[in-house]
Amino acid sequence: MSTHPENPSAPPDAAPASAGTALRATLLNRGYLRLLLLSALLGVPVALACFFFVALQHELQHLVWESLPEAVGHDRPPWWWPLPALLLAGLLLAPIVTRLPGGGGHLPVHGLGGPPVGPAALPGVVLAALLTLPLGVVLGPEAPLMALGSGLALLCVGRLPAGHDPQARAVVANTGSTAAISTILGGPLVAAVMVVEAAGIGGARLVALLLPCLTASATGALVFTGFGEWTGLSVGALTLPSSLPRSGPDPGDFLWGLPLAALIAVLITLGRRLGRRTAAWTATRTARRVVACAVAVGVCAAGYALVTGRSPAEAALSGQLTLSELAAHPQAWPVAALLALALCKCLAWGIALGSLRGGPIFPSVLVGAAVALACAGLPGLGTTPALALGIAAAATSVTGLPLTSAVLAVLLLGRAAQGQAPLVVLASVVAVLVTQVLSREERQRKA
DSSP states (O other): OOBBBTTSSTTTTTHHHHHHHHHHHHTTTTHHHHHHHHHHHHHHHHHHHHHHHHHHHHHHHHHHIIHHHHHTTTTSOOTTTTHHHHHHHHHHHHHHHHHHHGHHHHHHHHHHHOOOOOGGHHHHHHHHHHGGGGOOOOBBSSHHHHHHHHHHHHHHTTGGGGGGGGHHHHHHHHHHHHHHHHHHHHHHHHHHHHHHHHHHHHHHHHHHHHHHHHHHHHHHHHHHHHHHHHOOOOOOOOOOOOOOOOOOOOHHHHHHHHHHHHHHHHHHHHHHHHHHHHHHHHHHSHHHHHHHHHHHHHHHHHHHHHHHHHHOOOOOSHHHHHHHHHEEEOSSSOOHHHHHHHHHHHHHHHHHHHSOSSHHHHHHHHHHHHHHHHTSSSSTTTHHHHHHHHHHHHHHHHSSSSHHHHEEEEHHGGGTTTHHHHHHHHHHHHHHHHHHHHHHHHHHHHH
């Protein structure tokens, strides 16, 4: 029978009892209760700021890719449209990266959130996102949203007593970024799972960190949803149509799905490697090389449109709307167009990861979904299972968080996820294992 390691005479349940007592003391502490109240209040301004940020970004995107082409006589953007748009994006981003505090935010190749953004760096992050994301820099709004949330949270508590405590500031910054990312992911659940998985801690510390994040995310979601219904503004959140066909587990789904998950993980890993090389290249002569990388992203999007005859917006934008269209009408996409979308977008995404500013998740999810749906015609592999494993494998490969990615895929599929959970989980496991193997090989090669 096991005993307490520090006291052999202690009963076996001494450690759990001690942990429970410590957790109870933490949760009932007056300072912690004030932190929970502060988190609930912080969710309101963070959600308001995120709502107007995302709504404005979506309206500017509509202007660039729909209204302006129609104004000059095109029913959709011509194939060359990304070239001037991305050149302008590079010219606007270069001075922000080189001259403003914080450089417009962290490079997306270094991860999703990055360190907390202080109030001084917040204007650069907002400007970089609003001026370049609508122009088609491939990246998504999730990383700027997290930076906006953490920056606003730190700004709100800067003059409070808690604002001078480094530990409290870290919790508040994490709370703000979690409330912000929950708005674009459709609710607090995925954001909470992300906190649990990314924190790498357990027990009382995890619970103490999670509760403020959940509180701020829940109050923020209420405000975000209410403003969306009241104003009628679209925010372009990551959603899938509810008409996806349901299907139960089938041996063919696993026979084809698990190798497909590995293939998607390889493709996403190669894109991230390109991003690291681009980041090293843009570390010197940053301004002109940022412009060059933006133009290269435009060339990829224009090449996709030229080869397929489809809209270049499908390759240039972050991917939320294209993913919804892909899921709603997969039969309208030839296999060649899906493969061209995956290759051109992955190449553009890799270049953007190391040079531009934005989030890495949404574009990678579209790449994974395009690869999987291109193979949905294989014997025994259905459309819904292909979409599910593509989303899960791609999100896992770029975040390294298999549980978060599986939950995201299941929530996106909605009722169609019934019966797909085993495939989603196994695809996430395969993707994280393949990613780790490839990362280890790269480290060994460098060594």
